[in-house]
Amino acid sequence: MEKIAVIGAGALARVFCRRFAAALAGRCEITGIMSRTFEKTEALAAETGAAACRTLDDLLALNPGYVVEFAGVQALKDYASAVLARTNLIAVSAGALADPAFRAKAEEAARGSGHRLIIANGAIGGLDLLRTYALMGGAKLEFESLKAPKSLAGAPGLKGRTLSEEREEVAFSGSIDEAIREFPKNVNVAVAARAASAAEQSRMTLRSVPGLKETTHSLRIENQLLHAELSFSSRPDPENPRSSVSAAWSVLACLDALTAPIAFF
Ligand SMILES: NC(=O)C1=CN([C@@H]2O[C@H](COP(=O)(O)OP(=O)(O)OC[C@H]3O[C@@H](n4cnc5c(N)ncnc54)[C@H](OP(=O)(O)O)[C@@H]3O)[C@@H](O)[C@H]2O)C=CC1
Ligand SMILES: O=C([O-])CC(=O)C(=O)O
Incomplete structure:
Protein backbone atom coordinates (compact mmCIF):
# COMPACT_ATOMS: atom_id res chain seq x y z
CA MET A 1 0.00 0.00 0.00
CA GLU A 2 1.49 3.36 -1.07
CA LYS A 3 1.44 5.96 1.70
CA ILE A 4 0.29 9.42 0.58
CA ALA A 5 0.73 12.68 2.49
CA VAL A 6 -1.13 15.88 1.66
CA ILE A 7 -0.02 19.52 1.97
CA GLY A 8 -3.01 21.89 2.05
CA ALA A 9 -6.51 21.57 3.48
CA GLY A 10 -8.33 23.93 1.13
CA ALA A 11 -10.69 23.41 -1.79
CA LEU A 12 -8.58 21.04 -3.88
CA ALA A 13 -7.21 19.06 -0.93
CA ARG A 14 -10.77 18.49 0.24
CA VAL A 15 -11.95 17.18 -3.16
CA PHE A 16 -8.83 15.00 -3.36
CA CYS A 17 -9.30 13.52 0.12
CA ARG A 18 -13.05 12.98 -0.26
CA ARG A 19 -12.71 11.15 -3.58
CA PHE A 20 -9.49 9.32 -2.70
CA ALA A 21 -10.88 6.07 -1.28
CA ALA A 22 -13.21 5.39 -4.20
CA ALA A 23 -10.48 6.12 -6.74
CA LEU A 24 -7.46 4.43 -5.16
CA ALA A 25 -8.73 1.90 -2.58
CA GLY A 26 -6.41 -1.03 -2.06
CA ARG A 27 -3.44 0.74 -3.64
CA CYS A 28 -2.93 3.99 -1.73
CA GLU A 29 -3.85 5.39 1.68
CA ILE A 30 -3.66 8.95 3.00
CA THR A 31 -1.56 8.79 6.14
CA GLY A 32 -1.09 12.49 6.96
CA ILE A 33 -2.22 16.03 6.20
CA MET A 34 -0.43 19.31 6.92
CA SER A 35 -1.61 22.85 6.15
CA ARG A 36 -1.20 26.38 7.44
CA THR A 37 -4.26 26.55 9.72
CA PHE A 38 -4.18 23.60 12.10
CA GLU A 39 -7.95 23.61 12.74
CA LYS A 40 -8.53 23.03 9.03
CA THR A 41 -5.88 20.34 8.95
CA GLU A 42 -7.54 18.61 11.90
CA ALA A 43 -11.01 18.79 10.34
CA LEU A 44 -9.88 17.24 7.05
CA ALA A 45 -7.70 14.67 8.81
CA ALA A 46 -10.65 13.59 10.97
CA GLU A 47 -12.79 13.11 7.86
CA THR A 48 -10.03 11.13 6.16
CA GLY A 49 -8.74 9.06 9.07
CA ALA A 50 -5.24 10.48 8.52
CA ALA A 51 -2.87 12.06 11.03
CA ALA A 52 -3.11 15.85 11.42
CA CYS A 53 0.45 17.20 11.26
CA ARG A 54 1.61 20.61 12.44
CA THR A 55 4.88 20.71 10.52
CA LEU A 56 6.43 19.37 7.34
CA ASP A 57 8.86 17.33 9.46
CA ASP A 58 5.92 15.63 11.20
CA LEU A 59 4.37 14.87 7.79
CA LEU A 60 7.62 13.45 6.37
CA ALA A 61 8.16 11.37 9.52
CA LEU A 62 5.17 9.28 8.35
CA ASN A 63 7.42 8.05 5.50
CA PRO A 64 5.03 8.73 2.61
CA GLY A 65 5.86 7.38 -0.84
CA TYR A 66 4.35 10.55 -2.34
CA VAL A 67 3.58 13.97 -0.93
CA VAL A 68 0.88 15.81 -2.87
CA GLU A 69 0.79 19.60 -2.85
CA PHE A 70 -2.41 21.70 -2.91
CA ALA A 71 -1.06 24.74 -1.07
CA GLY A 72 0.04 27.38 -3.60
CA VAL A 73 3.11 28.59 -5.45
CA GLN A 74 4.92 30.00 -2.41
CA ALA A 75 4.31 26.87 -0.33
CA LEU A 76 5.67 24.68 -3.13
CA LYS A 77 8.76 26.89 -3.34
CA ASP A 78 9.20 26.69 0.44
CA TYR A 79 8.78 22.93 0.81
CA ALA A 80 9.92 21.26 -2.41
CA SER A 81 13.60 20.73 -1.58
CA ALA A 82 12.90 19.30 1.87
CA VAL A 83 10.23 16.96 0.49
CA LEU A 84 12.36 15.82 -2.44
CA ALA A 85 15.26 15.04 -0.12
CA ARG A 86 12.97 12.44 1.52
CA THR A 87 10.37 11.35 -1.03
CA ASN A 88 8.47 12.04 -4.27
CA LEU A 89 6.38 15.17 -4.71
CA ILE A 90 3.28 15.59 -6.88
CA ALA A 91 2.43 19.27 -7.31
CA VAL A 92 -0.38 21.36 -8.78
CA SER A 93 1.17 24.79 -8.13
CA ALA A 94 3.25 24.55 -11.28
CA GLY A 95 3.62 28.32 -11.35
CA ALA A 96 6.69 27.86 -9.14
CA LEU A 97 8.52 26.55 -12.20
CA ALA A 98 8.42 30.02 -13.75
CA ASP A 99 11.17 30.89 -11.26
CA PRO A 100 14.42 29.51 -12.76
CA ALA A 101 16.16 29.50 -9.36
CA PHE A 102 13.37 27.35 -7.87
CA ARG A 103 13.42 25.00 -10.83
CA ALA A 104 17.21 24.53 -10.56
CA LYS A 105 16.99 23.93 -6.80
CA ALA A 106 14.16 21.41 -7.12
CA GLU A 107 15.98 19.59 -9.90
CA GLU A 108 19.15 19.43 -7.84
CA ALA A 109 17.25 18.10 -4.80
CA ALA A 110 15.51 15.45 -6.91
CA ARG A 111 18.74 14.37 -8.64
CA GLY A 112 20.54 14.25 -5.31
CA SER A 113 18.03 11.92 -3.66
CA GLY A 114 16.69 10.03 -6.67
CA HIS A 115 13.15 11.23 -5.95
CA ARG A 116 10.91 12.98 -8.46
CA LEU A 117 8.90 16.18 -8.75
CA ILE A 118 5.81 15.32 -10.79
CA ILE A 119 3.70 18.16 -12.16
CA ALA A 120 0.07 17.05 -12.38
CA ASN A 121 -2.09 18.00 -15.35
CA GLY A 122 -4.25 20.10 -13.04
CA ALA A 123 -7.17 21.86 -14.70
CA ILE A 124 -5.89 20.98 -18.18
CA GLY A 125 -4.78 17.69 -19.72
CA GLY A 126 -2.19 16.66 -22.23
CA ARG A 235 -16.57 23.67 -12.98
CA PRO A 236 -14.98 25.97 -10.42
CA ASP A 237 -14.92 24.72 -6.84
CA PRO A 238 -18.01 26.09 -5.01
CA GLU A 239 -15.87 27.09 -2.02
CA ASN A 240 -12.93 28.50 -4.01
CA PRO A 241 -14.03 29.76 -7.45
CA ARG A 242 -10.37 30.34 -8.41
CA SER A 243 -9.76 26.59 -8.70
CA SER A 244 -11.29 24.06 -11.08
CA VAL A 245 -12.48 20.92 -9.29
CA SER A 246 -10.93 18.77 -12.03
CA ALA A 247 -7.44 19.82 -10.86
CA ALA A 248 -7.89 17.67 -7.73
CA TRP A 249 -9.11 14.75 -9.84
CA SER A 250 -5.99 15.05 -12.00
CA VAL A 251 -3.86 14.20 -8.97
CA LEU A 252 -6.00 11.14 -8.28
CA ALA A 253 -5.47 10.15 -11.92
CA CYS A 254 -1.74 10.78 -11.56
CA LEU A 255 -1.56 8.43 -8.54
CA ASP A 256 -3.66 5.93 -10.47
CA ALA A 257 -1.09 6.00 -13.29
CA LEU A 258 1.75 5.61 -10.81
CA THR A 259 0.23 2.62 -9.00
CA ALA A 260 -2.14 0.76 -11.39
CA PRO A 261 -1.07 -2.45 -13.15
CA ILE A 262 -1.95 -0.85 -16.49
CA ALA A 263 -1.17 2.83 -17.05
CA PHE A 264 -2.38 5.15 -19.83
CA PHE A 265 0.24 7.66 -20.85
N1 LIG B 1 -2.40 23.33 -11.87
C1 LIG B 1 -3.68 23.65 -11.75
O1 LIG B 1 -4.49 23.36 -12.63
C2 LIG B 1 -4.19 24.35 -10.55
C3 LIG B 1 -3.36 24.70 -9.53
N2 LIG B 1 -3.85 25.31 -8.42
C4 LIG B 1 -2.91 25.58 -7.32
O2 LIG B 1 -3.39 24.88 -6.20
C5 LIG B 1 -3.35 25.73 -5.06
C6 LIG B 1 -4.40 25.28 -4.06
O3 LIG B 1 -5.69 25.47 -4.59
P1 LIG B 1 -6.96 25.45 -3.63
O4 LIG B 1 -7.01 24.21 -2.85
O5 LIG B 1 -8.12 25.80 -4.46
O6 LIG B 1 -6.60 26.70 -2.67
P2 LIG B 1 -7.20 27.02 -1.22
O7 LIG B 1 -6.82 28.45 -0.98
O8 LIG B 1 -8.60 26.62 -1.12
O9 LIG B 1 -6.34 26.08 -0.23
C7 LIG B 1 -4.97 26.25 -0.04
C8 LIG B 1 -4.57 25.46 1.18
O10 LIG B 1 -3.15 25.51 1.33
C9 LIG B 1 -2.85 25.99 2.65
N3 LIG B 1 -1.57 26.69 2.63
C10 LIG B 1 -1.28 27.89 2.08
N4 LIG B 1 0.02 28.19 2.28
C11 LIG B 1 0.53 27.17 2.99
C12 LIG B 1 1.80 26.90 3.53
N5 LIG B 1 2.82 27.74 3.37
N6 LIG B 1 1.98 25.75 4.22
C13 LIG B 1 0.97 24.88 4.39
N7 LIG B 1 -0.27 25.08 3.89
C14 LIG B 1 -0.47 26.21 3.21
C15 LIG B 1 -4.02 26.88 3.01
O11 LIG B 1 -4.07 27.13 4.37
P3 LIG B 1 -5.02 28.29 4.98
O12 LIG B 1 -6.37 27.66 5.14
O13 LIG B 1 -4.39 28.70 6.24
O14 LIG B 1 -5.06 29.42 3.97
C16 LIG B 1 -5.16 26.01 2.48
O15 LIG B 1 -5.41 24.94 3.34
C17 LIG B 1 -3.56 27.13 -5.67
O16 LIG B 1 -3.01 28.14 -4.82
C18 LIG B 1 -2.81 27.05 -6.97
O17 LIG B 1 -1.44 27.36 -6.76
C19 LIG B 1 -5.17 25.61 -8.29
C20 LIG B 1 -6.03 25.31 -9.31
C21 LIG B 1 -5.62 24.65 -10.51
O1 LIG C 1 -8.25 25.92 -11.68
C1 LIG C 1 -8.02 26.42 -12.77
O2 LIG C 1 -8.87 26.52 -13.68
C2 LIG C 1 -6.65 26.89 -13.10
C3 LIG C 1 -5.95 27.62 -12.05
O3 LIG C 1 -6.54 28.16 -11.13
C4 LIG C 1 -4.49 27.69 -12.13
O4 LIG C 1 -3.93 27.12 -13.07
O5 LIG C 1 -3.88 28.29 -11.25
Missing part, protein backbone atom coordinates in the same frame (compact mmCIF):
# COMPACT_ATOMS: atom_id res chain seq x y z
CA LEU A 127 1.09 17.38 -20.45
CA ASP A 128 2.31 14.10 -21.99
CA LEU A 129 1.64 15.50 -25.47
CA LEU A 130 3.30 18.78 -24.53
CA ARG A 131 6.32 16.83 -23.34
CA THR A 132 6.48 15.30 -26.81
CA TYR A 133 6.87 18.86 -28.14
CA ALA A 134 9.77 19.44 -25.75
CA LEU A 135 11.58 16.46 -27.23
CA MET A 136 10.80 17.51 -30.81
CA GLY A 137 11.78 21.13 -30.16
CA GLY A 138 10.79 24.43 -31.72
CA ALA A 139 7.33 24.75 -30.15
CA LYS A 140 5.27 27.92 -30.25
CA LEU A 141 2.53 28.05 -27.58
CA GLU A 142 -0.49 30.33 -27.26
CA PHE A 143 -2.56 29.96 -24.11
CA GLU A 144 -5.93 31.53 -23.34
CA SER A 145 -7.93 31.32 -20.12
CA LEU A 146 -11.50 32.50 -19.54
CA LYS A 147 -12.55 32.97 -15.92
CA ALA A 148 -15.47 34.62 -14.14
CA PRO A 149 -14.54 37.98 -12.53
CA LYS A 150 -14.93 36.54 -9.00
CA SER A 151 -12.34 33.84 -9.85
CA LEU A 152 -9.76 36.56 -10.43
CA ALA A 153 -10.73 38.88 -7.57
CA GLY A 154 -7.86 39.88 -5.29
CA ALA A 155 -5.07 38.87 -7.67
CA PRO A 156 -1.93 41.04 -7.29
CA GLY A 157 -2.10 41.96 -10.98
CA LEU A 158 -5.42 43.76 -10.50
CA LYS A 159 -3.79 46.16 -7.98
CA GLY A 160 -7.05 46.46 -6.03
CA ARG A 161 -9.17 46.97 -9.16
CA THR A 162 -12.59 45.27 -9.31
CA LEU A 163 -13.37 43.56 -12.61
CA SER A 164 -16.64 44.41 -14.33
CA GLU A 165 -19.64 42.12 -13.76
CA GLU A 166 -21.24 43.56 -16.92
CA ARG A 167 -18.63 43.42 -19.69
CA GLU A 168 -15.85 41.09 -20.73
CA GLU A 169 -12.34 42.42 -20.06
CA VAL A 170 -8.82 41.33 -20.91
CA ALA A 171 -7.40 40.94 -17.41
CA PHE A 172 -3.93 40.12 -18.73
CA SER A 173 -2.12 39.74 -22.00
CA GLY A 174 1.59 39.06 -22.25
CA SER A 175 4.26 36.61 -21.13
CA ILE A 176 3.40 33.55 -19.05
CA ASP A 177 6.16 34.52 -16.57
CA GLU A 178 4.50 37.85 -15.93
CA ALA A 179 1.04 36.25 -15.85
CA ILE A 180 1.93 33.92 -12.96
CA ARG A 181 3.46 36.80 -10.98
CA GLU A 182 0.23 38.79 -11.42
CA PHE A 183 -2.24 35.86 -11.12
CA PRO A 184 -0.49 33.21 -8.98
CA LYS A 185 -3.73 31.37 -8.19
CA ASN A 186 -5.10 31.40 -11.73
CA VAL A 187 -2.51 30.55 -14.37
CA ASN A 188 -0.53 27.60 -12.97
CA VAL A 189 -1.87 25.65 -15.95
CA ALA A 190 -0.16 27.99 -18.42
CA VAL A 191 3.20 27.65 -16.65
CA ALA A 192 2.76 23.85 -16.62
CA ALA A 193 2.06 23.87 -20.36
CA ARG A 194 5.02 26.11 -21.11
CA ALA A 195 7.41 24.13 -18.88
CA ALA A 196 6.25 20.74 -20.19
CA SER A 197 6.54 21.79 -23.84
CA ALA A 198 9.74 23.83 -23.41
CA ALA A 199 8.08 26.20 -25.87
CA GLU A 200 10.56 28.59 -27.46
CA GLN A 201 7.85 31.21 -27.93
CA SER A 202 4.80 31.58 -25.71
CA ARG A 203 2.23 34.10 -24.62
CA MET A 204 -1.09 34.14 -22.85
CA THR A 205 -4.34 36.04 -22.59
CA LEU A 206 -6.54 35.94 -19.50
CA ARG A 207 -10.11 37.09 -20.02
CA SER A 208 -12.62 38.00 -17.34
CA VAL A 209 -16.05 36.87 -18.55
CA PRO A 210 -19.08 37.84 -16.42
CA GLY A 211 -21.60 35.03 -15.91
CA LEU A 212 -19.16 32.32 -17.00
CA LYS A 213 -20.19 29.00 -15.42
CA GLU A 214 -17.12 27.00 -16.48
CA THR A 215 -13.50 28.09 -16.41
CA THR A 216 -12.03 27.50 -19.86
CA HIS A 217 -8.38 26.97 -20.77
CA SER A 218 -7.43 26.67 -24.43
CA LEU A 219 -4.02 26.18 -25.93
CA ARG A 220 -2.63 26.11 -29.42
CA ILE A 221 0.79 24.63 -29.92
CA GLU A 222 2.73 23.97 -33.06
CA ASN A 223 6.10 23.10 -34.45
CA GLN A 224 7.13 21.88 -37.88
CA LEU A 225 5.81 18.36 -37.20
CA LEU A 226 2.63 18.76 -35.19
CA HIS A 227 -0.14 21.27 -34.63
CA ALA A 228 -2.51 20.74 -31.68
CA GLU A 229 -5.43 22.62 -30.20
CA LEU A 230 -6.75 21.63 -26.78
CA SER A 231 -9.59 23.16 -24.81
CA PHE A 232 -10.88 22.36 -21.31
CA SER A 233 -13.95 23.75 -19.56
CA SER A 234 -14.36 22.84 -15.94
